[in-house]
Amino acid sequence: MPKESIQVGLIGLGTIGVGVAKILLENKENLARRAQVPVILKAACDLDITTDRGVDFSTVMMTTDATEMLKDSDIDVIIEVIGGVNPARTFITQALKAGKHVITSNKEVIAKHGKEFLEVARENNVNLYYEAAVGGGIPILHGLKNSLSANNIEEVFGIVNGTTNFILTKMTEEGADFETVLKEAQALGYAEADPTADVDGYDVAYKLSILAGLAFNSHFSYEDIHFEGIRQITANDIAMADAMGYVIKLVAIGIAREENSVELRVHPVMIEKKHPLASVNDAFNAVFVSGNYIGDAMFYGPGAGELPTASAVVGDLMDIAMENEMERSHPSMSTDFEEKKVVPIAETTSAYFLNLVVKDEAGVLAAITKICKEYSISICKIDQEYASGGEAGLILVTHKVCEGNMQKALAEIKELTQVLKVNNLIRVGL
Amino acid sequence: MPKESIQVGLIGLGTIGVGVAKILLENKENLARRAQVPVILKAACDLDITTDRGVDFSTVMMTTDATEMLKDSDIDVIIEVIGGVNPARTFITQALKAGKHVITSNKEVIAKHGKEFLEVARENNVNLYYEAAVGGGIPILHGLKNSLSANNIEEVFGIVNGTTNFILTKMTEEGADFETVLKEAQALGYAEADPTADVDGYDVAYKLSILAGLAFNSHFSYEDIHFEGIRQITANDIAMADAMGYVIKLVAIGIAREENSVELRVHPVMIEKKHPLASVNDAFNAVFVSGNYIGDAMFYGPGAGELPTASAVVGDLMDIAMENEMERSHPSMSTDFEEKKVVPIAETTSAYFLNLVVKDEAGVLAAITKICKEYSISICKIDQEYASGGEAGLILVTHKVCEGNMQKALAEIKELTQVLKVNNLIRVGL
Numbered sequence: 062m063p064k065e066s067i068q069v070g071l072i073g074l075g076t077i078g079v080g081v082a083k084i085l086l087e088n089k090e091n092l093a094r095r096a097q098v099p100v101i102l103k104a105a106c107d108l109d110i111t112t113d114r115g116v117d118f119s120t121v122m123m124t125t126d127a128t129e130m131l132k133d134s135d136i137d138v139i140i141e142v143i144g145g146v147n148p149a150r151t152f153i154t155q156a157l158k159a160g161k162h163v164i165t166s167n168k169e170v171i172a173k174h175g176k177e178f179l180e181v182a183r184e185n186n187v188n189l190y191y192e193a194a195v196g197g198g199i200p201i202l203h204g205l206k207n208s209l210s211a212n213n214i215e216e217v218f219g220i221v222n223g224t225t226n227f228i229l230t231k232m233t234e235e236g237a238d239f240e241t242v243l244k245e246a247q248a249l250g251y252a253e254a255d256p257t258a259d260v261d262g263y264d265v266a267y268k269l270s271i272l273a274g275l276a277f278n279s280h281f282s283y284e285d286i287h288f289e290g291i292r293q294i295t296a297n298d299i300a301m302a303d304a305m306g307y308v309i310k311l312v313a314i315g316i317a318r319e320e321n322s323v324e325l326r327v328h329p330v331m332i333e334k335k336h337p338l339a340s341v342n343d344a345f346n347a348v349f350v351s352g353n354y355i356g357d358a359m360f361y362g363p364g365a366g367e368l369p370t371a372s373a374v375v376g377d378l379m380d381i382a383m384e385n386e387m388e389r390s391h392p393s394m395s396t397d398f399e400e401k402k403v404v405p406i407a408e409t410t411s412a413y414f415l416n417l418v419v420k421d422e423a424g425v426l427a428a429i430t431k432i433c434k435e436y437s438i439s440i441c442k443i444d445q446e447y448a449s450g451g452e453a454g455l456i457l458v459t460h461k462v463c464e465g466n467m468q469k470a471l472a473e474i475k476e477l478t479q480v481l482k483v484n485n486l487i488r489v490g491l
Numbered sequence: 492m493p494k495e496s497i498q499v500g501l502i503g504l505g506t507i508g509v510g511v512a513k514i515l516l517e518n519k520e521n522l523a524r525r526a527q528v529p530v531i532l533k534a535a536c537d538l539d540i541t542t543d544r545g546v547d548f549s550t551v552m553m554t555t556d557a558t559e560m561l562k563d564s565d566i567d568v569i570i571e572v573i574g575g576v577n578p579a580r581t582f583i584t585q586a587l588k589a590g591k592h593v594i595t596s597n598k599e600v601i602a603k604h605g606k607e608f609l610e611v612a613r614e615n616n617v618n619l620y621y622e623a624a625v626g627g628g629i630p631i632l633h634g635l636k637n638s639l640s641a642n643n644i645e646e647v648f649g650i651v652n653g654t655t656n657f658i659l660t661k662m663t664e665e666g667a668d669f670e671t672v673l674k675e676a677q678a679l680g681y682a683e684a685d686p687t688a689d690v691d692g693y694d695v696a697y698k699l700s701i702l703a704g705l706a707f708n709s710h711f712s713y714e715d716i717h718f719e720g721i722r723q724i725t726a727n728d729i730a731m732a733d734a735m736g737y738v739i740k741l742v743a744i745g746i747a748r749e750e751n752s753v754e755l756r757v758h759p760v761m762i763e764k765k766h767p768l769a770s771v772n773d774a775f776n777a778v779f780v781s782g783n784y785i786g787d788a789m790f791y792g793p794g795a796g797e798l799p800t801a802s803a804v805v806g807d808l809m810d811i812a813m814e815n816e817m818e819r820s821h822p823s824m825s826t827d828f829e830e831k832k833v834v835p836i837a838e839t840t841s842a843y844f845l846n847l848v849v850k851d852e853a854g855v856l857a858a859i860t861k862i863c864k865e866y867s868i869s870i871c872k873i874d875q876e877y878a879s880g881g882e883a884g885l886i887l888v889t890h891k892v893c894e895g896n897m898q899k900a901l902a903e904i905k906e907l908t909q910v911l912k913v914n915n916l917i918r919v920g921l
Contacts, residue, residue, distance in 0.1 A: 084641055092641065200639065204633075207637075207813075211801075213518070337791060353798075354799065355799045360791075368783075372782065375640075376637065383637075397527075
């Protein structure tokens with residue numbers, strides 16, 4: 062027998078939690094009609110349940126004690142939107158053990174403990190949903206799990222952090238420096254007071270581990286992902302990229318390789334302007350997927366925000382409600398993962414843009430190109446940007462070469478007496 | 492008890508049918524692992540079963556008689572990919588009545604008889620799937636039905652015809668005329684020998700009726716949709732659009748209006764270059780959706796082709812297989828549709844670009860602007876493009892005005908003795 066209603070407990074009344082409550086309370090009739098069963102927000106929990114959050118919680122049981130909610134046998138689904146590892150990990154585990162489905166928007170806890178959760182879920186005959194953990198409102202995980210399931214996914218590229226995309230867009234539009242735009246983003250609420258998780262790439266690495274797990278039917282620790290942030294990108298890099306027909310984006314990259322291995326990396330990339338990801342601007346996110354049958358597809362939308370993220374959480378809830386209607390008897394989620402190895406970053410290949418300051422004298426190019434030759438680095442372009450006061454700006458663009466060789470070559474180039482400074486090394490092309 | 496295998500019968504061995512067979516036969520192990528149940532192509536049917544299609548059908552029962560397959564009680568799912576209304580309609584109805592789920596890529600039959608099929612499906616406790624009918628491989632229907640189901644959809648805009656998008660892209664890139672590019676598209680297999688269904692907008696109208704039905708939870712006859720094609724678009728229109736910062740695309744437009752009514756229309760639109768749909772080129776498709784919670788999202792991918800479309804068909808089949816695992820007991824598909832009215836095209840509003848040839852003499856503008864004033868048409872730009880030999884090219888761009896008024900004004904403008912020719916009237920902006 063399908064249940065006569067779906068009762069929901071919500072843990073966390075921050076931005077996303079309030080968005081979820083708004084949708085569940087304000088759109089109740091439509092949700093019930095679409096799910097063919099009433100979906101009821103029975104209880105909500107936060108350490109602070111007195112602040113007015115602009116939502117009428119009068120029909121909702123409010124508590125500061127999550128365990129109370131986890132013990133309530135009427136509650137079918139727990140929505141966890143507090144973020145961070147603790148106590149989210151404990152709540153999720155307890156909820157699954159209590160036979161409740163769990164929906165979370167928490168990328169960090171899924172990236173770090175997702176595998177463990179899925180095992181507990183399967184043992185307890187319930188499901189774990191986390192669409193909102195990657196790409197905010199964009200239904201990319203659902204797309205990978207369901208609609209694209211006929212395909213073997215070959216590549217997945219994503220702009221999945223709204224903060225850094227906002228910063229890079231503003232730097233591009235205004236020709237401004239990173240620090241200036243970061244302050245602007247903080248003032249607008251697009252960046253945290255401590256922006257590390259966003260601008261240094263942690264958030265993207267968490268999301269890539271989740272995306273790649275689904276795309277390649279495996280589990281990847283975010284610690285195996287090489288990740289870089291955007292602090293080192295300058296207005297000058299962006300201007301030079303523009304002149305060459307590129308824009309700079311922070312991209313999560315997953316590529317299937319031979320023999321059950323995958324390339325997973327997060328770093329800024331110069332993307333050709335005509336690539337669909339190049340025009341994803343501001344706080345928008347997009348994930349570009351290549352499958353062996355579908356070819357190229359892209360999912361685009363708001364990567365964050367109260368209501369977009371809540372929309373994805375409630376989308377997961379609607380899935381549960383529709384499955385209830387279908388008298389789901391055991392989890393639909395496969396735990397039949399394949400063992401796949403992450404290729405060490407040194408063994409990956411990219412084209413590179415190298416921006417140097419050198420002495421303006423004869424023999425510099427000879428010294429640099431000699432090192433490149435030793436490491437099999439094939440150069441497609443060398444350009445002297447300026448020369449003044451005995452210094453010259455030098456741009457070097459390579460063909461696709463081995464990352465390990467590039468790094469070794471760069472270390473030797475840095476040691477050359479004629480090289481005054483390495484401004485930046487940025488990967489080129491997707 | 493879930494079934495121990497999902498047995499499939501395939502009707503139609505054209506491009507898409509062969510693609511479906513390829514995926515089912517070549518990717519069998521992966522599909523079985525993901526669906527947690529073997530998915531078996533048991534039988535295939537076509538009038539011609541002797542031609543070599545590059546697929547090894549040795550494990551498949553081949554027949555020229557679809558009714559044989561429809562009577563086979565071992566077959567759980569019928570895939571119909573023959574296209575057109577007859578005999579597809581008969582086969583779909585018979586399959587549903589025989590208690591088989593049906594998957595189709597056939598937009599015409601769904602646009603014309605979808606409502607009737609859904610009723611038969613519900614009576615017979617089975618489901619009807621048609622992801623591949625709109626946007627080829629792009630999982631847009633799944634997105635609307637599931638992931639975005641928390642939202643009330645406010646707008647849906649789509650580039651959903653690969654042929655016309657290919658033609659408009661080539662016209663834009665090459666500055667070529669419609670007829671020239673149409674011939675090129677026909678030579679490349681992007682357009683049919685009789686291109687009417689594509690270039691005159693029928694195909695897009697079918698798809699809009701399907702998209703809008705899901706987006707607005709209703710049923711719309713494609714006959715209630717005002718649709719126009721792209722034959723009248725000239726290289727000159729495209730060049731002028733470009734100069735003003737626009738590209739011309741054939742767009743399916745659905746907009747929710749007050750009091751259970753919706754605006755549904757298909758016509759060329761000048762889209763601002765920065766809009767995400769503006770950079771959807773060649774045979775790619777994209778659907779842009781605005782929901783009250785998610786805000787703006789876009790789904791992008793290949794709109795046609797053997798394997799992309801087959802990928803969507805097999806995605807539907809994977810849904811069925813996963814639901815089997817969940818011991819689905821009755822259809823998940825809501826037939827609780829709302830009655831919604833299509834707003835007559837004369838009552839919609841748009842901004843317009845009007846391209847006229849007039850006599851190069853005093854008083855022309857006074858005559859035209861007087862007519863505009865009578866019909867409350869507010870003009871935002873008038874530009875004389877050229878003047879030679881007593882003729883002048885005149886461009887007029889309006890603010891958002893009522894379509895009915897615009898058409899009446901245009902009829903009067905045409906009658907002016909100073910107006911030699913109306914080159915084009917194109918809507919501006921999304």
